[in-house]
Amino acid sequence: MRQLLEGWNLTDPNPDAYGAALQRMAKASPLLPAPAAEAYPTEPERIAAMGLELDLDAAPVLEAVDRVVVEGRALRLIEALEEMPTTSMAAGRMWERVATPEFVRQLATQDPPDFKTLDRLVFRVGSPAADPLLDALAVAESRGARRGFLGLLARLGPAIAPLVVTRLDDPRWYVTRNLLALLEELGDLPPSFGPARWLAHTDARVRFQALKLHLKLPAEHGAALITALQDSDPRVVRLALASVQHGCPASVVPHVARRAADGMAPGDLRVLAIRALGGSKAPAARDTLLELTQGGRSFLGREKLPPKSPELLAALRALAAGWAGNASARRVLARAAASKDPDIRTAGEPQPDRP
Numbered sequence: 001m002r003q004l005l006e007g008w009n010l011t012d013p014n015p016d017a018y019g020a021a022l023q024r025m026a027k028a029s030p031l032l033p034a035p036a037a038e039a040y041p042t043e044p045e046r047i048a049a050m051g052l053e054l055d056l057d058a059a060p061v062l063e064a065v066d067r068v069v070v071e072g073r074a075l076r077l078i079e080a081l082e083e084m085p086t087t088s089m090a091a092g093r094m095w096e097r098v099a100t101p102e103f104v105r106q107l108a109t110q111d112p113p114d115f116k117t118l119d120r121l122v123f124r125v126g127s128p129a130a131d132p133l134l135d136a137l138a139v140a141e142s143r144g145a146r147r148g149f150l151g152l153l154a155r156l157g158p159a160i161a162p163l164v165v166t167r168l169d170d171p172r173w174y175v176t177r178n179l180l181a182l183l184e185e186l187g188d189l190p191p192s193f194g195p196a197r198w199l200a201h202t203d204a205r206v207r208f209q210a211l212k213l214h215l216k217l218p219a220e221h222g223a224a225l226i227t228a229l230q231d232s233d234p235r236v237v238r239l240a241l242a243s244v245q246h247g248c249p250a251s252v253v254p255h256v257a258r259r260a261a262d263g264m265a266p267g268d269l270r271v272l273a274i275r276a277l278g279g280s281k282a283p284a285a286r287d288t289l290l291e292l293t294q295g296g297r298s299f300l301g302r303e304k305l306p307p308k309s310p311e312l313l314a315a316l317r318a319l320a321a322g323w324a325g326n327a328s329a330r331r332v333l334a335r336a337a338a339s340k341d342p343d344i345r346t347a348g349e350p351q352p353d354r355p
Contacts, residue, residue, distance in 0.1 A: 044068045048077055048094065052084060057093040065097045072110070074098055075117045082120070099124040105132035108149070113140075115148045122152050130160040134167060138175050150182055158188035165193050173203040180209040184216065194220060196227075204233035211236055215243050222249045229255040234266060241272035248280040256280075257288040260311075271314045278318025286323050289315050293332045305335055308344055316347035324350055 044064035051061030068077050078098060084091035104125055107114040113136065122129045130153060137149040153160065164179050164186070180198065183189060194217070198210035207228075214224035228240035229252070237259065248256055259265060260273035274292065277285035292315040295306035306312050316336050323329040336348025 045073065045076065049080070051090045052080060052088070052094070055088055055090045057090045061090065062093060062097060065094050069098055069103055072106070072114070074103070075120065078117065078120045095124065101125060101128045101132050104129045105135070108132055108136035113145055113148065118152060123155060127156055127159050130156055130163050134164070137178060138170065138172070146178060150178065150185065153182055154185040158186050161186050161188065162190050165190060168198070173201070173206050176201070177206045177209045180206065180213050184213045196220065196224065199224060199227045204236060207231060207233065208236050208239060211239055222251045225249070225252045226255055229259060234269060237269055238272065241269060241276055244276045245272070246279060248276045248285070250282050253277070253280050253282040253284050257284050260288055261291065267310055270311050274311060274314040274318055278322045281322070286326060286329070289319050289323065290328055290332065293319065303335065305339065305344065308341055313343060313347040316344065320348055320350055
Protein backbone atom coordinates (compact mmCIF):
# COMPACT_ATOMS: atom_id res chain seq x y z
CA MET A 1 0.00 0.00 0.00
CA ARG A 2 2.89 2.33 0.79
CA GLN A 3 4.41 1.74 -2.67
CA LEU A 4 1.08 2.45 -4.36
CA LEU A 5 0.59 5.72 -2.56
CA GLU A 6 4.10 7.11 -2.76
CA GLY A 7 4.44 9.69 -5.50
CA TRP A 8 0.72 9.47 -6.41
CA ASN A 9 -0.86 12.77 -7.40
CA LEU A 10 -4.29 13.66 -8.79
CA THR A 11 -4.52 16.44 -11.31
CA ASP A 12 -7.16 19.03 -10.42
CA PRO A 13 -9.93 18.43 -12.92
CA ASN A 14 -11.27 21.95 -12.55
CA PRO A 15 -9.78 24.90 -14.44
CA ASP A 16 -7.93 27.41 -12.27
CA ALA A 17 -10.66 30.04 -12.59
CA TYR A 18 -13.40 27.58 -11.68
CA GLY A 19 -11.46 26.31 -8.67
CA ALA A 20 -10.98 29.85 -7.44
CA ALA A 21 -14.71 30.51 -7.79
CA LEU A 22 -15.56 27.42 -5.73
CA GLN A 23 -13.23 28.57 -2.99
CA ARG A 24 -14.91 31.97 -2.88
CA MET A 25 -18.39 30.36 -2.70
CA ALA A 26 -17.34 28.10 0.13
CA LYS A 27 -16.03 31.01 2.17
CA ALA A 28 -18.88 33.42 1.36
CA SER A 29 -21.94 33.95 3.58
CA PRO A 30 -24.97 31.81 2.59
CA LEU A 31 -27.70 33.43 0.53
CA LEU A 32 -30.41 31.94 2.85
CA PRO A 33 -30.04 31.61 6.62
CA ALA A 34 -29.64 28.05 7.87
CA PRO A 35 -32.64 26.79 9.92
CA ALA A 36 -32.20 26.89 13.66
CA ALA A 37 -31.77 23.53 15.39
CA GLU A 38 -35.02 23.98 17.33
CA ALA A 39 -36.97 24.36 14.06
CA TYR A 40 -36.68 20.60 13.60
CA PRO A 41 -36.60 19.25 17.15
CA THR A 42 -35.82 15.63 17.81
CA GLU A 43 -38.96 13.67 18.66
CA PRO A 44 -38.72 12.58 22.35
CA GLU A 45 -41.04 9.62 21.79
CA ARG A 46 -38.72 8.30 19.08
CA ILE A 47 -35.66 8.64 21.30
CA ALA A 48 -37.46 6.88 24.17
CA ALA A 49 -38.53 4.08 21.84
CA MET A 50 -34.94 3.67 20.62
CA GLY A 51 -33.80 3.51 24.23
CA LEU A 52 -36.26 0.69 24.93
CA GLU A 53 -35.29 -1.19 21.78
CA LEU A 54 -31.58 -0.95 22.57
CA ASP A 55 -32.05 -1.18 26.36
CA LEU A 56 -30.18 2.06 26.88
CA ASP A 57 -30.71 4.42 29.80
CA ALA A 58 -28.27 7.12 28.70
CA ALA A 59 -28.92 10.74 29.68
CA PRO A 60 -30.45 11.78 26.31
CA VAL A 61 -32.93 8.91 26.55
CA LEU A 62 -34.02 9.82 30.07
CA GLU A 63 -34.25 13.49 29.11
CA ALA A 64 -36.55 12.49 26.25
CA VAL A 65 -38.74 10.60 28.74
CA ASP A 66 -38.93 13.72 30.92
CA ARG A 67 -40.05 15.75 27.89
CA VAL A 68 -42.76 13.23 27.11
CA VAL A 69 -44.02 13.48 30.71
CA VAL A 70 -43.92 17.27 30.87
CA GLU A 71 -45.72 17.61 27.54
CA GLY A 72 -48.50 15.26 28.71
CA ARG A 73 -47.99 12.57 26.07
CA ALA A 74 -47.03 9.66 28.29
CA LEU A 75 -49.88 7.23 27.59
CA ARG A 76 -48.20 5.48 24.64
CA LEU A 77 -44.92 5.35 26.52
CA ILE A 78 -46.64 3.74 29.53
CA GLU A 79 -48.30 1.19 27.26
CA ALA A 80 -44.89 0.34 25.80
CA LEU A 81 -43.32 0.07 29.26
CA GLU A 82 -46.02 -2.36 30.38
CA GLU A 83 -45.02 -4.70 27.55
CA MET A 84 -41.32 -4.68 28.40
CA PRO A 85 -39.77 -7.60 30.32
CA THR A 86 -38.89 -6.99 33.94
CA THR A 87 -35.24 -7.51 33.07
CA SER A 88 -35.14 -4.37 30.89
CA MET A 89 -32.80 -1.88 32.53
CA ALA A 90 -34.03 0.97 30.36
CA ALA A 91 -37.70 0.25 31.20
CA GLY A 92 -36.90 0.26 34.92
CA ARG A 93 -35.19 3.63 34.71
CA MET A 94 -38.06 5.06 32.64
CA TRP A 95 -40.64 3.84 35.16
CA GLU A 96 -38.71 5.79 37.80
CA ARG A 97 -39.22 8.96 35.75
CA VAL A 98 -42.89 8.31 34.91
CA ALA A 99 -44.44 6.56 37.91
CA THR A 100 -44.24 9.45 40.36
CA PRO A 101 -46.77 11.24 42.60
CA GLU A 102 -45.82 14.48 40.86
CA PHE A 103 -46.91 13.14 37.48
CA VAL A 104 -50.12 11.80 39.04
CA ARG A 105 -50.82 15.31 40.33
CA GLN A 106 -50.14 16.78 36.90
CA LEU A 107 -52.62 14.40 35.25
CA ALA A 108 -55.24 14.80 38.00
CA THR A 109 -55.26 18.60 37.86
CA GLN A 110 -55.80 18.84 34.13
CA ASP A 111 -59.19 20.03 32.96
CA PRO A 112 -60.58 17.51 32.35
CA PRO A 113 -58.41 15.04 34.28
CA ASP A 114 -56.50 12.53 32.13
CA PHE A 115 -58.17 9.40 33.49
CA LYS A 116 -56.92 7.20 30.64
CA THR A 117 -53.33 7.73 31.65
CA LEU A 118 -54.11 7.75 35.38
CA ASP A 119 -55.81 4.39 35.08
CA ARG A 120 -52.57 2.86 33.73
CA LEU A 121 -50.31 4.75 36.12
CA VAL A 122 -51.89 4.72 39.58
CA PHE A 123 -51.41 1.03 40.24
CA ARG A 124 -47.72 1.37 39.37
CA VAL A 125 -47.23 4.36 41.69
CA GLY A 126 -49.10 2.68 44.56
CA SER A 127 -49.98 4.31 47.88
CA PRO A 128 -47.94 7.51 47.23
CA ALA A 129 -50.52 8.34 44.53
CA ALA A 130 -53.19 8.76 47.21
CA ASP A 131 -52.20 12.27 48.31
CA PRO A 132 -52.51 13.95 44.89
CA LEU A 133 -55.67 12.00 44.10
CA LEU A 134 -57.29 13.01 47.40
CA ASP A 135 -56.37 16.64 46.74
CA ALA A 136 -57.97 16.41 43.31
CA LEU A 137 -61.08 14.72 44.73
CA ALA A 138 -61.55 17.56 47.22
CA VAL A 139 -61.79 20.20 44.48
CA ALA A 140 -63.44 18.17 41.70
CA GLU A 141 -66.59 19.95 40.54
CA SER A 142 -68.17 17.35 38.27
CA ARG A 143 -69.78 14.16 39.48
CA GLY A 144 -67.98 12.20 36.79
CA ALA A 145 -64.57 13.44 37.97
CA ARG A 146 -65.37 12.62 41.61
CA ARG A 147 -66.51 9.16 40.61
CA GLY A 148 -63.30 8.68 38.64
CA PHE A 149 -61.05 9.73 41.51
CA LEU A 150 -62.97 7.56 43.99
CA GLY A 151 -62.54 4.58 41.70
CA LEU A 152 -58.79 5.14 41.39
CA LEU A 153 -58.39 5.57 45.14
CA ALA A 154 -60.39 2.44 45.87
CA ARG A 155 -57.98 0.48 43.66
CA LEU A 156 -55.12 1.46 45.96
CA GLY A 157 -56.68 -0.71 48.67
CA PRO A 158 -56.97 -0.56 52.47
CA ALA A 159 -53.38 0.62 52.86
CA ILE A 160 -54.51 4.20 52.23
CA ALA A 161 -57.33 4.10 54.82
CA PRO A 162 -55.28 5.78 57.61
CA LEU A 163 -54.46 8.66 55.26
CA VAL A 164 -58.15 9.04 54.34
CA VAL A 165 -59.14 9.14 58.02
CA THR A 166 -56.77 12.05 58.68
CA ARG A 167 -58.68 14.14 56.14
CA LEU A 168 -62.20 13.57 57.53
CA ASP A 169 -62.23 16.80 59.54
CA ASP A 170 -62.39 18.86 56.36
CA PRO A 171 -64.91 21.72 56.87
CA ARG A 172 -66.51 21.04 53.48
CA TRP A 173 -69.38 18.62 54.00
CA TYR A 174 -69.07 17.08 50.53
CA VAL A 175 -65.40 16.26 51.09
CA THR A 176 -66.24 14.43 54.32
CA ARG A 177 -69.13 12.61 52.61
CA ASN A 178 -66.89 11.48 49.75
CA LEU A 179 -64.15 10.30 52.11
CA LEU A 180 -66.63 8.26 54.14
CA ALA A 181 -67.87 6.71 50.90
CA LEU A 182 -64.26 5.89 50.01
CA LEU A 183 -63.71 4.22 53.39
CA GLU A 184 -66.79 2.10 52.74
CA GLU A 185 -65.27 0.99 49.44
CA LEU A 186 -61.88 0.25 50.99
CA GLY A 187 -63.45 -2.15 53.48
CA ASP A 188 -60.73 -2.77 56.06
CA LEU A 189 -60.70 0.20 58.44
CA PRO A 190 -57.99 1.16 60.94
CA PRO A 191 -58.67 -0.68 64.25
CA SER A 192 -59.00 2.55 66.24
CA PHE A 193 -61.38 4.23 63.79
CA GLY A 194 -65.09 4.63 64.46
CA PRO A 195 -67.51 6.76 62.43
CA ALA A 196 -69.87 7.52 65.35
CA ARG A 197 -68.95 11.19 65.56
CA TRP A 198 -70.11 11.78 61.99
CA LEU A 199 -73.57 10.44 62.83
CA ALA A 200 -74.03 13.79 64.57
CA HIS A 201 -72.77 15.89 61.64
CA THR A 202 -74.80 19.00 60.79
CA ASP A 203 -75.34 17.82 57.21
CA ALA A 204 -77.75 14.93 56.69
CA ARG A 205 -75.83 13.68 53.65
CA VAL A 206 -72.76 13.12 55.81
CA ARG A 207 -74.86 11.39 58.48
CA PHE A 208 -76.37 9.11 55.84
CA GLN A 209 -72.94 8.07 54.55
CA ALA A 210 -71.62 7.65 58.10
CA LEU A 211 -74.51 5.30 58.88
CA LYS A 212 -73.78 3.22 55.78
CA LEU A 213 -70.23 2.82 57.00
CA HIS A 214 -71.33 2.17 60.57
CA LEU A 215 -73.63 -0.66 59.54
CA LYS A 216 -70.57 -2.59 58.38
CA LEU A 217 -69.10 -2.55 61.89
CA PRO A 218 -70.94 -5.25 63.88
CA ALA A 219 -69.51 -4.12 67.22
CA GLU A 220 -71.19 -0.71 66.94
CA HIS A 221 -74.25 -1.76 64.95
CA GLY A 222 -76.86 -1.31 67.68
CA ALA A 223 -75.62 2.08 68.89
CA ALA A 224 -75.53 3.41 65.35
CA LEU A 225 -79.09 2.27 64.67
CA ILE A 226 -80.41 3.89 67.84
CA THR A 227 -78.79 7.19 66.88
CA ALA A 228 -80.05 6.97 63.31
CA LEU A 229 -83.63 6.15 64.33
CA GLN A 230 -83.74 9.43 66.22
CA ASP A 231 -82.50 11.41 63.22
CA SER A 232 -84.61 14.17 61.71
CA ASP A 233 -83.79 13.24 58.13
CA PRO A 234 -86.11 10.63 56.53
CA ARG A 235 -83.31 9.17 54.38
CA VAL A 236 -81.22 8.36 57.44
CA VAL A 237 -84.20 6.81 59.23
CA ARG A 238 -85.20 4.84 56.14
CA LEU A 239 -81.69 3.38 55.83
CA ALA A 240 -81.73 2.37 59.50
CA LEU A 241 -85.13 0.69 59.19
CA ALA A 242 -84.16 -1.07 55.97
CA SER A 243 -81.16 -2.61 57.74
CA VAL A 244 -83.31 -4.29 60.43
CA GLN A 245 -85.86 -5.93 58.16
CA HIS A 246 -84.34 -9.36 58.68
CA GLY A 247 -83.25 -9.01 62.27
CA CYS A 248 -83.83 -6.29 64.84
CA PRO A 249 -81.58 -6.22 67.93
CA ALA A 250 -83.53 -6.17 71.20
CA SER A 251 -81.94 -2.87 72.22
CA VAL A 252 -83.24 -1.26 69.04
CA VAL A 253 -86.84 -2.56 69.23
CA PRO A 254 -88.20 0.30 71.43
CA HIS A 255 -86.91 2.88 68.95
CA VAL A 256 -88.40 1.01 66.00
CA ALA A 257 -91.67 0.70 67.90
CA ARG A 258 -91.81 4.46 68.42
CA ARG A 259 -91.36 4.99 64.70
CA ALA A 260 -94.11 2.47 63.94
CA ALA A 261 -96.56 4.14 66.31
CA ASP A 262 -95.79 7.72 65.23
CA GLY A 263 -98.92 8.83 63.39
CA MET A 264 -97.14 11.97 62.12
CA ALA A 265 -94.32 10.04 60.43
CA PRO A 266 -94.32 9.36 56.66
CA GLY A 267 -96.34 6.27 55.83
CA ASP A 268 -93.49 4.40 54.13
CA LEU A 269 -91.30 4.79 57.23
CA ARG A 270 -94.06 3.48 59.48
CA VAL A 271 -94.57 0.44 57.22
CA LEU A 272 -90.83 -0.32 57.29
CA ALA A 273 -90.83 -0.07 61.09
CA ILE A 274 -93.88 -2.36 61.37
CA ARG A 275 -92.29 -4.97 59.12
CA ALA A 276 -89.14 -4.89 61.23
CA LEU A 277 -91.20 -5.55 64.38
CA GLY A 278 -92.64 -8.63 62.72
CA GLY A 279 -89.18 -10.20 62.69
CA SER A 280 -88.54 -9.59 66.38
CA LYS A 281 -89.51 -11.80 69.31
CA ALA A 282 -89.33 -8.96 71.82
CA PRO A 283 -92.57 -8.36 73.81
CA ALA A 284 -92.36 -4.64 72.96
CA ALA A 285 -92.63 -5.53 69.26
CA ARG A 286 -95.73 -7.70 69.88
CA ASP A 287 -97.41 -5.05 72.01
CA THR A 288 -96.87 -2.34 69.40
CA LEU A 289 -98.30 -4.52 66.63
CA LEU A 290 -101.37 -5.30 68.74
CA GLU A 291 -101.92 -1.60 69.42
CA LEU A 292 -101.75 -0.84 65.70
CA THR A 293 -104.56 -3.34 65.06
CA GLN A 294 -106.94 -1.94 67.71
CA GLY A 295 -109.79 0.10 66.24
CA GLY A 296 -111.93 0.49 69.33
CA ARG A 297 -115.27 -1.24 69.81
CA SER A 298 -118.34 -1.57 67.67
CA PHE A 299 -121.84 -0.40 68.63
CA LEU A 300 -122.38 -3.83 70.15
CA GLY A 301 -119.19 -3.58 72.20
CA ARG A 302 -117.08 -5.92 70.10
CA GLU A 303 -113.45 -5.15 69.34
CA LYS A 304 -112.85 -4.11 65.75
CA LEU A 305 -110.01 -3.37 63.40
CA PRO A 306 -109.02 0.18 62.36
CA PRO A 307 -109.88 1.36 58.83
CA LYS A 308 -107.80 -0.26 56.13
CA SER A 309 -104.41 1.37 55.59
CA PRO A 310 -100.91 0.26 54.55
CA GLU A 311 -99.95 0.38 58.23
CA LEU A 312 -102.82 -1.93 59.27
CA LEU A 313 -102.06 -4.44 56.51
CA ALA A 314 -98.37 -4.45 57.47
CA ALA A 315 -99.23 -4.99 61.14
CA LEU A 316 -101.53 -7.92 60.31
CA ARG A 317 -98.85 -9.53 58.16
CA ALA A 318 -96.30 -9.03 60.95
CA LEU A 319 -98.57 -10.66 63.52
CA ALA A 320 -99.35 -13.56 61.17
CA ALA A 321 -95.63 -14.07 60.43
CA GLY A 322 -94.17 -13.78 63.90
CA TRP A 323 -96.89 -14.01 66.53
CA ALA A 324 -99.54 -16.42 65.24
CA GLY A 325 -99.09 -18.53 68.36
CA ASN A 326 -99.91 -15.69 70.75
CA ALA A 327 -103.50 -15.65 72.11
CA SER A 328 -104.03 -11.92 71.64
CA ALA A 329 -102.60 -12.05 68.13
CA ARG A 330 -104.88 -14.97 67.24
CA ARG A 331 -107.95 -12.93 68.21
CA VAL A 332 -106.80 -10.06 65.96
CA LEU A 333 -106.13 -12.44 63.09
CA ALA A 334 -109.59 -13.99 63.57
CA ARG A 335 -111.18 -10.55 63.17
CA ALA A 336 -109.11 -10.08 59.99
CA ALA A 337 -110.31 -13.44 58.65
CA ALA A 338 -113.92 -12.36 59.20
CA SER A 339 -113.48 -9.02 57.40
CA LYS A 340 -115.39 -8.27 54.24
CA ASP A 341 -112.27 -6.66 52.74
CA PRO A 342 -110.20 -9.22 50.76
CA ASP A 343 -106.95 -7.32 51.38
CA ILE A 344 -107.46 -7.49 55.15
CA ARG A 345 -108.35 -11.17 54.99
CA THR A 346 -105.23 -11.91 52.92
CA ALA A 347 -102.96 -9.88 55.22
CA GLY A 348 -104.11 -11.90 58.25
CA GLU A 349 -103.59 -15.33 56.67
CA PRO A 350 -100.74 -17.52 57.97
CA GLN A 351 -97.51 -16.74 56.18
CA PRO A 352 -95.58 -19.58 54.49
CA ASP A 353 -92.25 -20.44 56.05
CA ARG A 354 -89.43 -18.45 54.56
CA PRO A 355 -86.48 -20.39 53.18
